[in-house]
Amino acid sequence: MHEESIKLLNEALADELAAIHQYMYFHFHCDDQGYDPMSLLFRQKAIEEMMHAERLAERTLFLKGEVEMVPGAAVQKVQDVGTMLHIAKLSEESAVKMYNRFASKCGEHGDSVTKKLFEDLVADEERHYDNFDVQEEHLKKFGEQYLALQAMERAKQGGSGAAPSA
16 A cells, blocks of 8 residues: 555665765764864764654655665765765755655655655755755855864864764
8 A cells, every 4th residue: 555655665765875875974074173063964964864764764664664774875085075065965956856755756656754754854954955055056156164163163172073982
């Protein structure tokens, strides 16, 4: 009865897993370059995408489906912050379109709960897009100085943004 919804949920999960991996990769590289605010932005978005993955998996299991834990894309190995932001915006834009399409499909086959889940995800992904867009605009407006200020702030605080080891 819910085969189509399960298929869509797993496709969405694959997209979320890819985003988690990509954003964590960006987080690591921004941290390594001393760009703490940018690093934290990517880390926070990865965590939010993890919460999306959890919601998708929970719904799949409720519908008695199998949760497929396969990322939908490989990590793009990019260290340039401007390119990172561009890739992130494209990813979020794609997710918004996909989740709108999935919500419509779920509505067509009478699964209003999964439809609502996808609609909720659209709102989150639009917010993510806006967060990345604002940072990209700052980078365009202020240039490399924007990133230099982030690195200088870290230096003033006396070290790396990396978490202390246990």
